[in-house]
Amino acid sequence: MSIALQRCINPGCAAEYDVLQTLPKCPKCGNLLDVDYDWDRMRLPDRADRLGRLAAWPSGGPGSVSGVWRFGDLLPFAPADKRVSIGEGRTQLRPSPRTASYVGVGSDCLRLQYEGLNPSGSFKDNGMAGAFTHANLVGARVAACASTGNTSASLAAFASASGLMRAIIFIGDGKIAYGKLSQALDYGAATLLVKGDFDDAMARVQEVCAEEGIYLVNSVNPFRLEGQKTTMYRVLEGLDWRLPDWIVCPGGNLGNSSAFGKALYELYDHGLIAKLPRLAVVNSAGAPTLSRLVNQKGLKWNGGRVDDAVISSYYAGLDARGEKARTLASAIEINRPVNLKKCLRALERANGVVLEATDQEILDAKAWIARDGLGCEPASAASVAGAKILVERGVIDKDSLVIAILTGHQLKDPHATVAYHSYAEDKLRADYGEFGVASSRFANRPMPVANSLGDIIDAIRGIS
Numbered sequence: 001m002s003i004a005l006q007r008c009i010n011p012g013c014a015a016e017y018d019v020l021q022t023l024p025k026c027p028k029c030g031n032l033l034d035v036d037y038d039w040d041r042m043r044l045p046d047r048a049d050r051l052g053r054l055a056a057w058p059s060g061g062p063g064s065v066s067g068v069w070r071f072g073d074l075l076p077f078a079p080a081d082k083r084v085s086i087g088e089g090r091t092q093l094r095p096s097p098r099t100a101s102y103v104g105v106g107s108d109c110l111r112l113q114y115e116g117l118n119p120s121g122s123f124k125d126n127g128m129a130g131a132f133t134h135a136n137l138v139g140a141r142v143a144a145c146a147s148t149g150n151t152s153a154s155l156a157a158f159a160s161a162s163g164l165m166r167a168i169i170f171i172g173d174g175k176i177a178y179g180k181l182s183q184a185l186d187y188g189a190a191t192l193l194v195k196g197d198f199d200d201a202m203a204r205v206q207e208v209c210a211e212e213g214i215y216l217v218n219s220v221n222p223f224r225l226e227g228q229k230t231t232m233y234r235v236l237e238g239l240d241w242r243l244p245d246w247i248v249c250p251g252g253n254l255g256n257s258s259a260f261g262k263a264l265y266e267l268y269d270h271g272l273i274a275k276l277p278r279l280a281v282v283n284s285a286g287a288p289t290l291s292r293l294v295n296q297k298g299l300k301w302n303g304g305r306v307d308d309a310v311i312s313s314y315y316a317g318l319d320a321r322g323e324k325a326r327t328l329a330s331a332i333e334i335n336r337p338v339n340l341k342k343c344l345r346a347l348e349r350a351n352g353v354v355l356e357a358t359d360q361e362i363l364d365a366k367a368w369i370a371r372d373g374l375g376c377e378p379a380s381a382a383s384v385a386g387a388k389i390l391v392e393r394g395v396i397d398k399d400s401l402v403i404a405i406l407t408g409h410q411l412k413d414p415h416a417t418v419a420y421h422s423y424a425e426d427k428l429r430a431d432y433g434e435f436g437v438a439s440s441r442f443a444n445r446p447m448p449v450a451n452s453l454g455d456i457i458d459a460i461r462g463i464s
Contacts, residue, residue, distance in 0.1 A: 003041050004077040006033045006222060009341060011304035019077050022138055024206060024220050032342055033222045034262070035077055039270055043073045048272040049241040052233060067091060068129040068230045074266075075226045077134065084132040086161045088125035089230055091117045093238030093403070094374060099384060102368040103402070104391040110402050111244075112384075113235050114374050116409030119161075120183060122331075122377075123231060123256065123407045124154035130227025131217040132158045135165065140215035144168040144208065146201035148252070148331050149180025150408055155217055156187035168214065170194050170201040177330050177377075177413035197324050199336045219255030220338040228259035229266075235403055236273070244277045245400040248390075250382040250407055251281040251290050251354070252332030254343035260405075261346020277403075279352035280396075281343065282386030284379075286327030286359060286435065289314070289335050290343065294354045301344035311340065328359045328416045328435050331379035331408060353395060357385035359435040363420050367442035375410025378417075383407075422446055 006017040008026035015028045019035070026033055045051060052071045067089020072080070093111050100110035115123035128151075135143055143165050145151045152169040159167035167189035171181070175197050184191050194201045202218065209216040219225060236243070247264075249256050257279060267273045283291045292314065293299040299310050317323075318335055325335040337343070346352065357365075359378075365388065366381035383404040390396040410417065419428060421443045429438045449459045 003038050005036055007036045008032075009034055009304070009345065019134070020138055022140070022215060024209070024216055032220065032339070035075070035222045035226050037076065042076060044270065044272070048236065048267060051272070052237060065090065066129065067234055068126055068227050071230050071233045074233065075130065075229065077223065077226065078137045082133060082137045083129075084136050084158065084162050084164065085129055086119045086125065086158055088118050088129050089234065091115050091231075091234060093235055094372065096369070096372040096374070098371045099368050102365070103384060103388045105387075105396070105398050105400065105402060109399060110387070110404065111235075111238070112369065112372065112374055112404050112406050113231065113238075114376070114406045115231065116374075116376055116380070116406060116412075120150070120153045120157040121409035121412055122150040122154065123228065123405070124150045125157070126230055127219065127224035127228040127255065127259070128154040128158050128217065131221050131224040132162065132164070134221070134223035135215045135217070138215070140165055142166045142168060143215040143217050144170065144205055145217045146170040146198060146205040147176070147180075148172075148198050148333055149176045149412065150331055151218065152176075152189065152191070153180050153183035153187075156184045156189035159189065160187040165215070166190070168192065170205040170208075172197040172201045175330070175333065177415070179412045179414060198334050199325075202336070202338065218338065219253050219258075225255055225259040225262065225339075225342070228256055229263035231256070231405070232260050232263035239401075242401070243273060243275055244403045246280060246387070246396055246402045247277050247350075247405070248280040248282065248383045248387045248402060249405040250329070250332050250379050251283045251343070252287070252334045252337065252379065254281070254290065254337040254339035256405065256407065257281045258339040258342035258346055261343070261350055261352075265346075265349045276350050279346055279350040280386055280390060281347070281352065281354050282382040283354065283356045284327035284329045284332050284359065284362065284382060285356040286329075287325035287333050287335060288356050289337060290340065291354045291356045293340075294344075294347070299344065301341070301348040304345075306341055306344060326435070328432065328437065329362055329379040329382055330413060331377060332382065353390070355386055355389055357382050357389060359432075360437050360439070361385040361389070363416065363437060363440075364442055366417070367420065367444075369406065370410070374406060376406040377408040377410060377412040380406040380408050
């Protein structure tokens, strides 16, 4: 085979396709596709700690500032002159002692991987570097996505910064935080507000892209997940290639969990790491599809023999009840995750678990994360909320090394943050009670003071 190709994830099909084909799903069986490589022909070091050390680009080129293409030897599906970067992946892994105490692990046992430092403010830029590069490789001139906000911001940023193609964005009407919508509009993307939620927008964008020959950059696109894999490389690099015990991430469309699993078991299968960290995927209780399917319905990857009837029955039940995802963690407000099967595969390979966190637990965790100087949007805090729950249940040991992924910046979705810290609890319940948010026990409340020197000094002296 060539050094890179696309392969159906269904072992019973395993059909192969050229990387120059644009295929959202396998034409033969309808399952998702992987980007796969001839590992024997790839330029790999003999030790993991040498990964990413060589410049993936000529000095001064985009690779010198990209935390994705710095690891280009691990995703060689496009030549260097086709790779697209806006400086993504220059993120950080931070020790977080205050948050560790909240989670219930040792002060040196929790690290927060902060993807909010990406150019558009979320992890999506990692994946967009991969998808946009493939779009450039195949000569696309228009790209589209459905989005709860972060994907739209990233696509719009890549389109405007590169000048390579136009961006069209499908958003569920009223289902996007203003911080994210402002990015899509400001960057010049054509923005369509579809009557419905994300799942409706996702269905329509796939139909439109198929009908009009538009390049789809949602995470159903396997090249998106190749870019997202690099978060795991940076995590391991940040640990000086010490392997963590757990990776905990939010579960929305399940692109991150799928990509993280693929990154880790590829390194493991090719002898570059000695074990696989365990994976935990945290749903919001208001968007619990993965949790319900895995924990209540017993759905498994099962070596690729996924019981599709269980999935179809569950979705039919959602439709019959008119049940929509509903959570303050808007980035993971998704009922029909497109990467469900890839996530199931990652869970099987990494001995993973799935759980739910309430919006109350998510906002409480978010307040603690900020005490370590990291501002994240609500969906990001699901990872820390989930880690705390798993420690309390005894699933995660208190001396385990835990990596919690913070997917997006605080300013992506500030409304709930301001409400949590400033509203009286009766108003908080009135405005957010439908999300199960009734208290703000970790609030840092603003203090009203008179326009008087004496009153202001008295207020300052009263601060404990």
